[in-house]
Amino acid sequence: MGKDLHPGPSAWPASGGEMGARVRAFDWEKTPLGPISSWPQSLKTTIDLMMASQLAMNLIWGPERILIYNEIHRAFMGTKHPRAFGRPGREVWGEVWEAAEAAIHRRVFAGETVTLEDHPWTLLRNGGPEEAFFTSYFTPIHDETGAVVANLATAFETTNAVKEKAERDRAERALRKNEARLREVLEGIGEAFYALDQNQRFLYASRKALEIWDKKPDDLIGLPFLSAFPNAVGTPDYEAHRRAFETGTAQHFESLSPLIGHWFEVDIYPTSTGVSVAFRDIHRRKHAEALLRASEARLKAAAELVGLSPYSGDPRTGALDWDARLKAMWGLPADTIVDAPMAVAAIHPDDQARVAAAWEASLDPASDGVFVAEYRVLGIEDGIERWVSTHAQNFFEGRQPVGFIGAIREITEEKHAGSRLRESEARLKAAVDLARLGCYAWNPQSNKLQWDDTVRGMWGLPAGAVVDYEVWRSCVHPDDLARVEAAIQRCADPRSDGVYNIEYRVIGKTDGVERWIATRGQTSFDNDVPASFFGVALEITDRKRIEERLERRVEERTRELEEANKQLGAQMEQREIAEAESQQLQRIDAIGQITSGVAHDFNNLLSVVLTNARMLSRNLRDPGDQEGCELVLGAAQRGANLTSQLLAFSRQQRLEPKVVDLNSTIVKMSGLLNASLRGAIQLRTNLAADLCPALVDLTQIQSVILNLVINARDAMRPGGTLTLETFNAITDKELSGPEAPAPGKYVGLAVRDTGMGIPDDVLPHVFEPFFTTKGPGKGSGLGLAQVIGFAKQSGGGIALKTHVGEGTSVTVFLPCAEVVPRVRKRESDAEQISTVELKPCILVVDDDQAVLRSTVRVLEAVGYAAVAAASGQEALELIANGLKMELVLADFAMPEMTGVELAKAIRATHPDLPVIIVTGYGDRETLEEFREAQILRKPYDEDGLMKAILTALT
Numbered sequence: 013m014g015k016d017l018h019p020g021p022s023a024w025p026a027s028g029g030e031m032g033a034r035v036r037a038f039d040w041e042k043t044p045l046g047p048i049s050s051w052p053q054s055l056k057t058t059i060d061l062m063m064a065s066q067l068a069m070n071l072i073w074g075p076e077r078i079l080i081y082n083e084i085h086r087a088f089m090g091t092k093h094p095r096a097f098g099r100p101g102r103e104v105w106g107e108v109w110e111a112a113e114a115a116i117h118r119r120v121f122a123g124e125t126v127t128l129e130d131h132p133w134t135l136l137r138n139g140g141p142e143e144a145f146f147t148s149y150f151t152p153i154h155d156e157t158g159a160v161v162a163n164l165a166t167a168f169e170t171t172n173a174v175k176e177k178a179e180r181d182r183a184e185r186a187l188r189k190n191e192a193r194l195r196e197v198l199e200g201i202g203e204a205f206y207a208l209d210q211n212q213r214f215l216y217a218s219r220k221a222l223e224i225w226d227k228k229p230d231d232l233i234g235l236p237f238l239s240a241f242p243n244a245v246g247t248p249d250y251e252a253h254r255r256a257f258e259t260g261t262a263q264h265f266e267s268l269s270p271l272i273g274h275w276f277e278v279d280i281y282p283t284s285t286g287v288s289v290a291f292r293d294i295h296r297r298k299h300a301e302a303l304l305r306a307s308e309a310r311l312k313a314a315a316e317l318v319g320l321s322p323y324s325g326d327p328r329t330g331a332l333d334w335d336a337r338l339k340a341m342w343g344l345p346a347d348t349i350v351d352a353p354m355a356v357a358a359i360h361p362d363d364q365a366r367v368a369a370a371w372e373a374s375l376d377p378a379s380d381g382v383f384v385a386e387y388r389v390l391g392i393e394d395g396i397e398r399w400v401s402t403h404a405q406n407f408f409e410g411r412q413p414v415g416f417i418g419a420i421r422e423i424t425e426e427k428h429a430g431s432r433l434r435e436s437e438a439r440l441k442a443a444v445d446l447a448r449l450g451c452y453a454w455n456p457q458s459n460k461l462q463w464d465d466t467v468r469g470m471w472g473l474p475a476g477a478v479v480d481y482e483v484w485r486s487c488v489h490p491d492d493l494a495r496v497e498a499a500i501q502r503c504a505d506p507r508s509d510g511v512y513n514i515e516y517r518v519i520g521k522t523d524g525v526e527r528w529i530a531t532r533g534q535t536s537f538d539n540d541v542p543a544s545f546f547g548v549a550l551e552i553t554d555r556k557r558i559e560e561r562l563e564r565r566v567e568e569r570t571r572e573l574e575e576a577n578k579q580l581g582a583q584m585e586q587r588e589i590a591e592a593e594s595q596q597l598q599r600i601d602a603i604g605q606i607t608s609g610v611a612h613d614f615n616n617l618l619s620v621v622l623t624n625a626r627m628l629s630r631n632l633r634d635p636g637d638q639e640g641c642e643l644v645l646g647a648a649q650r651g652a653n654l655t656s657q658l659l660a661f662s663r664q665q666r667l668e669p670k671v672v673d674l675n676s677t678i679v680k681m682s683g684l685l686n687a688s689l690r691g692a693i694q695l696r697t698n699l700a701a702d703l704c705p706a707l708v709d710l711t712q713i714q715s716v717i718l719n720l721v722i723n724a725r726d727a728m729r730p731g732g733t734l735t736l737e738t739f740n741a742i743t744d745k746e747l748s749g750p751e752a753p754a755p756g757k758y759v760g761l762a763v764r765d766t767g768m769g770i771p772d773d774v775l776p777h778v779f780e781p782f783f784t785t786k787g788p789g790k791g792s793g794l795g796l797a798q799v800i801g802f803a804k805q806s807g808g809g810i811a812l813k814t815h816v817g818e819g820t821s822v823t824v825f826l827p828c829a830e831v832v833p834r835v836r837k838r839e840s841d842a843e844q845i846s847t848v849e850l851k852p853c854i855l856v857v858d859d860d861q862a863v864l865r866s867t868v869r870v871l872e873a874v875g876y877a878a879v880a881a882a883s884g885q886e887a888l889e890l891i892a893n894g895l896k897m898e899l900v901l902a903d904f905a906m907p908e909m910t911g912v913e914l915a916k917a918i919r920a921t922h923p924d925l926p927v928i929i930v931t932g933y934g935d936r937e938t939l940e941e942f943r944e945a946q947i948l949r950k951p952y953d954e955d956g957l958m959k960a961i962l963t964a965l966t
Contacts (some may be wrong), residue, residue: 022036022048022049024056025056025059025063027060027063028062028063028082028083029083030083030086031063031081031082031083031086031097034094034097034098035059035063035080038098043098044078045073045074045078052156052161053156054153054154054155054156054161055073055161055162058153058162058164059071062080062081062082062164063082063083065082065084065166067084067168068081068082068087068166068169069081069084069085069164069165069166069167070082070088070164070165070167071153071162072101072117072162072164072165073162076100077100077101077102077109077113077163078098078099078100079097079098079099079100079101080097080098085165085167088133088167090134092104101113101117116128116150116163117150117163119150120151120152120160120163121152121160121163122160123152123160124152125150125151125152126150127147127149127150128148129147129170130145130146130170130173130174131146131147131148133145133146144169145169145170145171145173146167146171147170148165148166148168149167149168150163150164150165151163151164151166203218203291203292204218204220204224204292204293205217205218205220205221205288205289205290205291206221206232206289207285207286207287207288207289208253208286208287208289210285211236211286212236212237212238212253212257212286213234213237214232214234214235214236214237215233215285215286216233217229217232217233221291224272224274224293225272237250237253238250243270244270247267247269248267249267249278252265252278252280253280253287253289256280256282256287257282257286257287260282261282262280262282263278263279263280264277264278264279264280265277265278266294266298274293274295275295275298275299276291276294276295277291277292277294278290278291279291319337319421319422320419320420320421321335321337321338321341321419321420321421322335322417322418322419323335323338323404323419323420324415324416324417324418325352325415325416326415326416327352327375327413327414327415327416328412328413328414330351330353331351331352332350332351332352332355334350338420341389341398341400341420341422342354342358342389342391342392343358343389343390343392343393343394343395343396344391344393345393356368357392358389359388359389360387360388360397362388363387366385367387370383370384370385371385374404374406375406375413377408377410377411377412381405381406381407381408382404382405382406383402383404383416383418384402384403384404385402386400386401386402386423387399387400397424398424399422399424399427400421400422401420401421401423402418402419402420403418403419404416404417404419405417405418449466449549450463450464450466450467450548450549450550451463451464451466451546451547451549452464452467452533452546452548453544453545453546454547455544456535456542456544456545457541457542459480460480460481461479461480461484463479470527470549470551471483471484471487471518471520472518472519472520472521472522472523472525473520473521473522483521486521487518487519487520487521488516488517489518489519491517492516492517495514496514499512499513499514500512503533503534503545504545506537506540506541506542510535510536510537510542511533511534511535512531512532512533512534512535512545512547513531513532513533514530514531515530515552515556517529526553527551527553528551528552528553528555529549529550529552530549530551530552531547531548532547533545533546533547533548534546639865640865640869643865643866643869646862647862647863647866668710668711669707669708669709669806670707670708670709670710671707671829672706672707672708672710672713674703674705674713674738674759674826675699675703675738677717678697678699678717678736678738679699681714681717681718684718685718685721688718688722688725689721689734692730692731693724693725693728693730693732693734694731694732694733695734696733696734696735697735697736697737698735698736698737698738699736699737699738700738700739700740702740703739703740704740704757704759705759705829706759706826706829707806707807707826707827708826708827709802712802712806713802713826715802716798716799716802716824717736717761717763719796719799720822720824721736721763723796723822724763724764724765724822725765727765727820728765728766728768728819729767732766732767733765733766734763734765734766735763735764735765736761736762737760737761737762737764738759738760738761738762739759739760740758740760741757741758741759741760741825742757742758743756743758751779751800751803751804751810751811751812752809752810753803753809753810754809756827758808758825758826758827758828759825759826759827759828760824760825760826761823761824762821762822762823763821763822764819764820764821765821766819767819767820768816768817769814769815769817769820770812770814771816772816775812778812779796779797796822799822799824803824806826806827808824808826808827810823810825811823811825852876852965853876853877853878853897853898853899854871854876854877854878854898854899854961855878855879855887855890855895855897855899855900855901856868856871856878856879856880856881857881857882857883857886857887857900857902857906857911857914858903859882859883859903859906859907860903861882863903864880864882865880867901867957868880874958879895883906883907883908884902884906884908884909884910884911884913884914885908885909887900887902887914888914888918891922897925898925898965899926899927899928899961899964899965900918900925900927901928901930901948902914902915902927902928902929902930903929903930903931904930905931911927911930912929914927915927915929926964927946927964928946928948928960928961928964929946929948930948930949931947931949946960946963946964948960
């Protein structure tokens with residue numbers, strides 16, 4: 013309690029501690045407020061509220077801004093308390109008050125509540141000045157008349173929150189700094205590293221990891237691991253991730269990554285936020301290990317193949333390490349323990365001194381330490397004499413031998429074969445002399461030749477004449493030289509079998525006689541290098557002359573047979589062409605008749621629809637009805653366009669031929685054509701300057717040009733080129749094929765593309781009606797059929813050239829202005845639509861907005877409640893959200909989800925809800941997949957629709 017306080021005349025306010033006492037004791041008569049007894053109730057009520065509050069409150073009253081504050085707010089006043097109490101704010105705060113007046117008080121006295129968040133104050137508490145933060149609310153106080161007479165400032169201390177936020181910010185800055193340092197360290201190590209959070213989303217990926225994956229940070233950060241690498245499911249990497257998350261234990265493994273195709277060594281460490289993964293490419297190491305294993309396997313196989321037995325020993329102790337095969341060479345059982353004295357004792361007495369000398373020489377530290385010898389051994393237990401060949405290497409420490417390794421091979425058979433070879437060579441010489449074979453040898457390294465006199469005689473050389481490679485080559489017939497040298501190169505190639513087998517001509521060096529030589533030889537290789545060649549030669553001149561005479565007779569007879577076969581083949585080919593053309597004409601004629609009839613009836617129906625719809629459109633005033641008429645007109649016009657295509661194919665369309673400048677027509681259509689190409693295809697034109705005018709229907713020729721351009725566009729990839737060319741053409745002979753023009757004078761229009769071309773199996777069908785390689789709903793198959801129908805009906809024809817992988821050219825021949833085409837007229841019928849009134853709710857699903865809206869209107873017109881959905885997914889969402897309906901009417905051909913797929917989904921959740929599939933396709937196999945649904949064929953009238961609905965509902 014302040015020492016300057018004295019009891020006042022008033023007992024109010026009763027609470028408020030020191031500040032309540034100051035209110036009671038203050039001489040208010042000297043202030044604009046006057047004595048307390050005259051204060052308005054609004055002022056007293058506000059002061060009662062302040063004195064009882066545990067929040068810091070300061071009342072700024074009246075235009076003089078008299079300050080009255082409570083016990084809690086006293087700390088805000090600092091050294092200005094108690095002098096500030098009851099005084100105007102301007103006197104207390106001076107210039108500071110003017111800023112507050114403009115920013116706060118004027119707004120509050122104007123009726124606005126002002127908030128000041130986290131404002132710093134220096135308070136006198138805890139024994140001295142202390143910085144604190146408060147959020148203050150400045151609220152207008154109204155008197156009994158409703159006028160604003162004061163500003164009540166209420167402060168909430170936010171010091172702890174502000175300091176905590178500052179601490180968090182500091183910690184986050186420190187964390188980011190540490191993370192940056194950690195990234196620098198990780199990047200500096202050069203090891204691939206990445207981190208995932210608890211949801212397996214990428215938090216970080218090092219530069220090395222991004223290089224290995226060929227990714228950018230934006231491709232990964234924040235993305236789930238499986239979204240970035242969908243093919244990782246089931247791989248060791250993904251399973252290790254899962255174990256680390258589930259068990260919280262580190263994982264270490266090596267795996268061949270299916271994502272990269274390399275071997276990696278991987279370490280996964282669980283962390284508080286997820287997992288950290290470090291991996292390094294060990295593909296080279298794995299490859300080297302595989303090569304080492306393969307090399308060891310090949311070495312072992314080679315040793316087994318050639319009968320090598322490795323051995324090792326210590327010359328200091330005489331200890332030896334032999335395998336079972338080596339012990340068998342010494343006539344010992346496999347379990348015998350062998351030492352140096354035992355091994356030396358088995359060497360043949362006649363070879364011991366030679367072997368001992370070679371061994372001692374290899375132990376000389378001044379030598380290379382190599383021991384090589386061939387010698388005989390006498391089996392210790394079986395007494396058998398065997399020849400062996402050994403090669404060993406001694407190792408030294410300082411100047412002392414400390415060990416050796418080597419290999420031994422038994423060569424008994426080779427030694428015995430030497431004597432047999434000498435006997436064989438003698439027998440061979442006798443055989444060669446008897447058969448008059450010539451023998452020769454060639455050194456592939458030096459190109460030196462060795463011939464016997466028999467070979468010399470074949471080359472027209474005297475006995476004993478010097479021969480070399482140039483002498484041999486100069487005598488080979490020029491027409492055979494390339495073939496002979498190629499055969500030599502093949503036999504000298506280590507990848508071949510080394511066999512040289514050829515027949516060729518030579519011209520005698522001195523006598524000039526042409527002789528035929530048959531020769532065969534074999535090349536021997538040393539470390540894949542041709543080391544030697546041996547061969548034999550035989551003169552076959554007489555045999556070749558007999559063969560030549562026989563070949564001439566065979567060739568003459570063959571030519572006679574070929575000519576006869578050619579004539580027969582030409583006759584058969586002409587017959588097959590005629591039959592094929594006849595069959596094609598019959599097929600097209602039959603389909604044309606059917607198409608003509610269908611188009612006739614369809615045109616009658618469309619005429620009624622278009623006529624009545626237009627009449628209704630003119631008479632109706634209601635916007636909804638007008639919209640319905642417009643939809644009818646649009647749909648009917650589309651049908652009319654299709655009928656036009658059908659009639660063009662069947663050649664029954666009524667044409668209006670006029671003299672048309674084809675060049676001008678193409679130029680005027682260039683904008684439309686470029687728009688159709690969508691900017692991805694380059695359009696070029698090559699228009700003949702002297703082009704004759706064509707006598708054609710202008711509308712139809714424009715449709716033909718657009719059809720051909722769209723077909724060419726669909727056959728090309730972006731970046732292709734499409735060329736339109738016009739020219740004058742005169743055909744003076746019959747061209748093959750029913751689509752070709754008759755002989756005459758024409759205006760030619762060629763459309764060439766650089767697309768995929770037409771495969772051979774598709775080419776015979778391209779002019780057939782309704783044939784298309786596009787998917788359902790993407791083409792009617794009438795494009796080229798319409799073109800040929802129009803061309804033939806106009807009095808012209810068409811030609812097509814294509815090369816798979818290069819492109820296709822379609823040329824349309826049109827009559828010149830003097831040619832007048834025949835035209836035919838068509839009739840039309842009409843059909844009425846009846847309606848049935850029904851009340852149930854029907855869900856209509858169709859991706860075509862015109863068809864969807866028209867169907868809804870028809871259903872609503874006959875009394876149904878109809879709900880529209882533009883896709884199968886939207887329909888399922890409506891059903892899932894509780895839409896009540898008694899029937900679903902779904903189009904079959906819709907993107908993303910077909911009508912059959914929608915029906916299956918509905919059946920899974922609502923088996924009792926009937927579904928009608930509406931389709932214009934005849935694909936029975938697809939529709940048979942869902943037999944439970946009723947099928948309604950397009951086009952249908954109102955009666956057909958009502959009947960289908962009644963059938964489905966009953």
